[in-house]
Amino acid sequence: MYEIPGQRYVPKDALKGAWNAHQFHENSEFYADFGTYDVTMTVPEDYVVGASGLIESESNSDGQKTVRYLADDVHDFAWTASQDYLVFEQQWQHVAIRALVRPAHKGQGQRHIDAAVTALERYADWVGEYPYTTLTVVDAIGGANGMEYPTLITSGTAYALPQSARFLELVTIHEFGHQYFYGLLASNEFEEAWLDEGMNSYIESRIMDDAYPGGSVIDFGPFELGDIEMQRLGYVKDNPSKGALFTSSWEYSMGDYGKASYPKPATVMNTLERYWGWEMQREFLRTYYDTWRFRHPTTRDLQDVAESVSEQDLDWFFGQFVYGTAVVDQEVVSILNTRQDDDTFRTRVRVRRNEDGVFPTTLQVRTATDSTFTAQWDGVDQWKDISFSSPSRVVEAWLDPDRAILLDINHLNNRMVIAPEADNQFARKAQLRAASFFQTVLFVLGGLF
Ligand SMILES: [Zn+2]
CATH class of the missing domain: 2.60.40.10 (Immunoglobulins)
Incomplete structure (x- = not known):
């Protein structure tokens, strides 16, 4: 990315811009300019193709088909092709949703679609309208599960995954959320990963708990685990004082990148929501989206929006929990x-x-x-x-x-x-039960990005 004066942290009065081009690090993800992709692929005729953007044309000859895709106002392009995909389709308002599902997961095809609709509905209400007209959800293989690209995401499931273990829903909702936090609000994930993964994990936890009340992630009778609580446990479980959100991804010590990019910022934002109420939080989210979509917002831009919407000085909050490593107990x-x-x-x-x-x-x-x-x-x-x-x-x-104060460890x-009161005993037991079950969940979700 070439950042011009006034963009991100290049001073407005700088004489010239600066290249932002880090080497690749294991933990770093995306940062790129918006553009238009025009991609033509020729594949065997019986292959199902999925890609970012819209199909512009398709023609067949000699056992092959040639498909041309156009993707506007995106900063990456992804495609997939396989002869095994089963295609599930559903229209939601202006969005044509398409799920490409492997035969082993045929019975979960509709779950992919339903999870996408669950996310689309809530993002439109809480953050802003999804501006594209297509969304492709790909049931990919192995390590490709749980990844985001413009208008194309990969989900993740397992054979015979029960309804009461909503990992498929969680991953689909999470990856859909990246259409906003990554796609439209295209922050620099090398330097400020929390703006993408963290803000997205926050909305994901909110959607999950709103759509599936009770144990939104795990719902096995007495073993219940909601997503907001899961994020909180992910933050408090070890060394909550390590890893500030505002840190370049390669500067984290081992293990802190994950915590500071996903569960900690989710818990920081869930706490901010409870501090000033959902109406203010929603106004903040919608204004952030309206102001910065199709651009590259920074941590400073996000704080500016939060402060102007609320007319409050939030240095005390951002200083402690975004730039600093303060722990509340x-x-x-x-x-x-x-x-x-x-x-x-x-x-x-x-x-x-x-x-x-x-x-x-x-x-x-x-x-x-x-x-x-x-x-x-x-x-x-x-x-x-x-x-x-x-x-x-x-x-x-x-x-x-x-x-x-979900941040209270x-x-x-x-x-x-x-x-002597019985309900005090109960509160303690419930907490321990959730904590012990959490390790299993972390294991299952280990591959999520
Ligand atoms: Zn993610």
Whole structure:
């Protein structure tokens, strides 16, 4: 890419632009100019062809067929051809969806289409309209599964994959999302991979949990795992303090690229959504798309949009969780009730910030007679005493009771109960159950890009 003055990080008053042309690194993906592709292929007549863009012409002769494709306003071109593909087709609004499915997965052909529609519908509502008129979903082989190209994606499934294991849906929705975060919002993935994989993983987790409530990824009776929770576990499971989102892909130490490009940014964005609400978040996403589609936005551009839409200074948020490696862990340390002379109670709840991350939150307390009171904590001090007065003793204190701060690496210490209560035990068990099952999921999704 040749970046002209004012584009990305080339200063506006620079005398000339600069080439952005890194060598290839194992972790780095795409960054390219938009253009028009005009591609003609000649293949055996019985081969099914799929490609980026639109079929312009097709002719047959001597047992061969020649297909010409035109793809406008894209920055890459992909094609596939096989005599084995089964073709599933469905029109969704202006988009002709075509799934090319291998015979072994014939029974899952419609699942490919349904997942694509699930993604198209929500992206149109939450981010912006899909501007192309075709989408090809390819059930590819082995290592080619789970990859994005303009208007052509590869999905991934397994023989007899049950409905309750939605890996096919997850991969299809994820790869479709790259039509936006990669295709239309064509950020530099060598230097800022999170803008592509991370923003995409965030919307993917939101679509999955919206479309398949309960356990959106795994839904085996008591073994349920939602995508937002899966992303969060992927972030907290080891060394959450390592790997800032804003890092060139080759500068990450081993293992940190994956975490900082997928589950951590998904969790950062899910937390931002809960911080200011879905309506603001949607406005931010739609404005980012409207402003930057068919261009090459940077982390700075994304923050500018978030700040102008919300009219808030977000340096505290981006500084800690995008440019920095701040970790949030807020804890309720103690509850101390003192009976006053008039027989009411004065309660002191001590809360603590166990890590460097600062996040404003709510402390909710419940009394023995089931009254609840809340107080706000800015999360700044290393520890703080927050006091309440009430006619009865406080028996429970709960920081972030709505679990809005998904970045908090340990939710188990957010709540303290000083009377025996069964539901506290339950919360702990559910968490451990999800964590143990997570390894299996990571294994299955290991090949996703
Ligand atoms: Zn991806």
